[in-house]
Amino acid sequence: MIAAPALFLAFVAFAYGHEPSAGRQGLVVPAVPTQAVPETTSLAGRAPTNAPPHELSDEGGISRYSAVLRPVLVRARPSASSRIVARLQTRTPEGTTNVVLTLRRVERNGQLWIQARLPILPNNTIGWIPREALGGYNQVTTHLVVDLSEYRATLFRRGQALWSARVGIGRSRWPTPTGRYYIRNKLTKYASPTYGPVAFGTSARSAVLTDWPAGGFVGIHGTNRPGILPGRVSHGCIRLRNADILRLAELMPPGTPLTIRR
């Protein structure tokens, strides 16, 4: 018989991909088929329903995001015959997991569909994705608001402001796009001083610099020129002083909804 501690360590390595005292990076998905939970992933065979959509994110209090598990076509409506609005991949240009901010869920003829914000042009596009193409829900209670006219970013948690800083935004010919977006990823320990010590990727894209490498995504990052902040100084990104971006990096998890307004 295997001793319980040894067996549990094996379990942890199996389920989590690491020892109990380690961090949570490197989780692996167990793939052993079983009959433990029959019909858990198949929703076929149930009576068609057309219940009203259920809200998943209010983009201010509780919001949820999910990973894109496989390349998938996004539809204009929750129907496989609806117009295609985008094709999503599983990775971002930065090599992180591609996620979408999930807004609503609806069931149509036995199929679950998720309405999500999309990292595509035109900005503020939303579309419907088959539920099975997305991973589990991850919840955040933060919300970042960037006020372009005030040159100010404010982070809220459950509606309460907990951090704020002045920022640099896009020049008039490369404007920072307004609308509703989300934080896609966080990059650290890179060798690009112009971006400061931390850079967040967002789902917002420059409507002007469409030929920019990797698609012209708008970032939120530090700078090696703090003296020109705040103001209209960037190609569309939101620049912060390095102390401010470091503090923001401590407080704001990826997946956080982002509102950019005038």
Added chain:
Amino acid sequence: MNENLTLAAVDRDGAIEEMLNGIDEEAAASRGVFLKKSAFLGGGLIGGAALLALWSDAAEAATETDIAIANFALTLEYLEAEFYTEAVQMGILSGALARFGKIVAQHERTHVAALRSMLGGRAVAKPSFDFRGTTESVSAFRKTAQVLEDTGVMAYAGQAPRVETDAVLKAALAIHTVEARHAAWIRHLNGAPPAPQAFDQPKTMQQILTAVAGTRFIASAPAMTRSGQSPAFTG
């Protein structure tokens, strides 16, 4: 039992306070028990003090084997707590099934808090979950809840004989019997026999692991942070 028990002494990371917040006050009231938090925290209630002592005694007595078993149980409780909490939040449950979901979610969160309070810094982290639509469909929820509860009962039954100290065994049994009630409850709601046989067959840790793996409910967390990758944002 520790005669000079205080909340601060045993509540290493706030888990017990979380546990107290999770106690089903409605059910407690129906038993005529007053669980006012202030009095509870002041040690003025025998039931409350006994509950605190149950888990602090387990924490003091636990051997390495007991710690491993408790972490195994904690992982199952994380899974159950997240499953019910998400199902309730998804708004799919109604009537008796909604009541079951809300109460059991509260119980499972309380079990998580209790085990975390016992394990302190040795508690395993909560994994990421992907319930694969089972929290978003009533029929899938019913089936999955029944399997999870039956599995939980068999898991505790399988580990109980391996527990090395009485204090930990008492704490584990306090959860085990409640899991059995959950199993009977969801079976009743599903139209299945609440107690289908005279004897339950315990399952080994390996059998439980296989069942958990098969659900694929424990999933990789999205990798959204990266080091060493230079940004290509518009700048």
